[in-house]
Amino acid sequence: MHRLSEVYDxxxxxxxxxxxIVKLLHEYGSHVFDSTASEMKDIVSAARFxxxxxxxxxxxxVGAGEGAAALGIALLCERPVLAIELIAERAARISASAxxxxxxxxxxxAGDAFDTDLSGAAGLYMNSPFFSKEVPAFMDKLxxxxxxxxxxxxxxxxxxxxxxxxxxxxxxxxxxxYCTAAFELA
Ligand SMILES: C[S@@+](CC[C@H](N)C(=O)[O-])C[C@H]1O[C@@H](n2cnc3c(N)ncnc32)[C@H](O)[C@@H]1O
Numbered sequence: 001m002h003r004l005s006e007v008y009d010x011x012x013x014x015x016x017x018x019x020x021i022v023k024l025l026h027e028y029g030s031h032v033f034d035s036t037a038s039e040m041k042d043i044v045s046a047a048r049f050x051x052x053x054x055x056x057x058x059x060x061x062v063g064a065g066e067g068a069a070a071l072g073i074a075l076l077c078e079r080p081v082l083a084i085e086l087i088a089e090r091a092a093r094i095s096a097s098a099x100x101x102x103x104x105x106x107x108x109x110a111g112d113a114f115d116t117d118l119s120g121a122a123g124l125y126m127n128s129p130f131f132s133k134e135v136p137a138f139m140d141k142l143x144x145x146x147x148x149x150x151x152x153x154x155x156x157x158x159x160x161x162x163x164x165x166x167x168x169x170x171x172x173x174x175x176x177x178y179c180t181a182a183f184e185l186a
């Protein structure tokens with residue numbers, strides 16, 4: 001098991017601020033990801049949130065970029081992680097990072113999240129991959145395809161778009177900030 005996962009297991013009773021996991025992840029991340037400490041904290045919060053979901057299934061990073069969140073979540077959460085990224089070069093970089101660091105639970109696919117089967121997802125990580133005007137259509141897809149109880153961890157602008165959707169209800173999560181929110185599909 002990866003060193004970070006062991007650290008994570010040892011700090012589950014502490015708050016994120018008290019724990020050394022954020023510092024460690026950031027130190028580790030500085031070699032892998034170009035993320036700030038705050039972003040790392042959000043990734044830790046998301047990983048914890050996804051570790052305690054009611055449904056069986058994988059975690060999808062919708063619009064995974066170069067994989068900072070997908071790699072961090074895969075390191076810290078026992079669930080399989082599917083990183084979906086429209087730009088093929090970015091998806092390839094995620095695959096290369098996963099291979100380099102031996103993260104077997106992470107699969108990166110190059111493609112459009114609107115065309116990806118998400119019926120097996122128990123949780124979705126969404127760091128504002130879409131413009132606001134695209135969010136209702138994506139929510140239509142989730143409502144059609146995903147099971148009630150599917151969890152969403154939202155980051156940045158998409159938080160307010162999702163907060164307006166009547167098919168989602170807010171759920172508690174540790175370490176939420178003004179720019180992060182957690183939801184469940186009704
Ligand atoms: C803000 S970045 C998110 C990065 C990553 N989730 C993270 O937090 O580390 C948004 C990404 O979503 C991708 N994206 C936009 N529309 C998409 C779509 N329809 N399907 C898949 N990826 C998409 C963009 O190419 C971009 O890389």
